[in-house]
Amino acid sequence: MTATLISLISILIGIIGANTAAITFKKHSLGVIGNTIAGVFGSILFIKSFGRLGFDPFTIVKSGSINVILFFLNLLVSFLGGVIALILIKKLKIILNKNT
Template sequence: MTDTLISLISILIGIIGANSAGYALKKYSFGLIGNTIAGVFGSIFLIKSFGRLGFNPFSIMKNETFHSWLFIINCIVSFLGGALAIIFIKKLKHKMNNSNKA
């Protein structure tokens, strides 16, 4: 596996996380396309923010070896990033709509 492939897998898992969270939590859903976009940006944001702890794609493939535990942590963080993104965006949208009415 290369660093690019790991990054693409992370983004795909973020999309799955956002769409599954949108399916489970109907009040936070933006539909298929909205959840997909939120999943992409949420997984990228969380991996870039917390990836410096050692589970970014470069650390997973350090010295041309594959570290499976780091990859599993990366997948979990990507999934959570996608799921948390739709919740955060929905709360932000709600807060912005309330501030416009006041």
């Protein structure tokens, strides 16, 4: 598995996280397309921010094989990134609509 494939899997997990959060917390839903976009950006933002701690895609495949623990940590951070991005974007949308 290459670092690019791990990155794509991470983005997919972020999308799943955002859509799962939207189903669980109906008031935070932005629609299917909005949830998907929030999941993509949240996943990328969290992996780029927190991946420097040692679980970015390149570190996962650095030894030539996959470090399973780092891979699952990467997926967990991607999932949480999608969930948190969805909630924050919905709160930002509410704040911006109050000011108009």
